[in-house]
Ligand SMILES: Nc1nc2c(ncn2[C@@H]2O[C@H](COP(=O)(O)OP(=O)(O)O)[C@@H](O)[C@H]2O)c(=O)[nH]1
């Protein structure tokens with residue numbers, strides 16, 4: 001029997017895209033489930049999805065005190081309940097045509113299939129270059145720490161086996177960059193097993209409707225995600241950009257660099 005699959009989509013104020021996305025996935029892939037992990041959007045996302053009345057489309061509205069894009073994706077992976085998950089954004093920047101090939105590779109036995117952008121510069125010179133530099137540095141750090149890596153570590157499009165990644169998330173929840181954006185990098189950072197990794201190349205699209213939620217805090221969190229040197233750079237970057245570092249990481253002021261948190265998806 002074919003493995004079951006959920007498309008996990010983090011959302012925040014995506015009412016202009018969310019219904020179109022749900023319908024597009026269901027039409028192209030009738031067997032897939034769709035799980036929106038919504039961070040208490042201020043718009044009508046929840047009502048719109050509930051009005052669809054499609055049992056294969058769910059919206060999980062998260063605890064407002066636990067807001068975080070990475071936390072949303074990771075919790076979605078833990079609660080999806082299917083053999084595989086594929087994580088993607090809600091703004092049509094990730095082509096739906098990649099979902100089939102990602103699923104097929106998972107069915108063929110891969111643990112992780114990474115949607116890999118071949119045109120990162122479409123994001124603009126500054127963001128494209130930043131993404132490339134982060135990617136280069138993360139890959140180096142991962143290798144230095146004996147971890148596996150992949151070509152597009154910053155990708156928000158990737159699929160995996162739930163039985164492989166759920167334990168990695170639950171065992172390392174306290175150390176994940178939960179309010180950060182780079183879930184794939186954190187999963188590889190915390191994986192201690194040999195993963196069978198492959199990739200599916202794709203052309204990154206422009207966001208069609210609505211605005212990006214990226215801000216300087218996301219950049220600080222991306223630095224912070226990588227071991228000790230990254231945390232130093234995060235402080236430095238915060239200072240030059242006027243970001244209040246200790247408002248993001250209040251516990252670091254008092255207790256060094258670690259802080260305990262509760263994993264809402266632990267069974
Ligand atoms: N759950 C959750 N989703 C978010 C948050 N911020 C952004 N998103 C979603 O994450 C995806 C990528 O965000 P986007 O703003 O398009 O970022 P960009 O593509 O990197 O510019 C979209 O589906 C957003 O709705 C958040 O704080 N929580």
Ligand SMILES: [Mg+2]
Nearest residue numbers: 089091093207
């Ligand atoms: Mg986007």
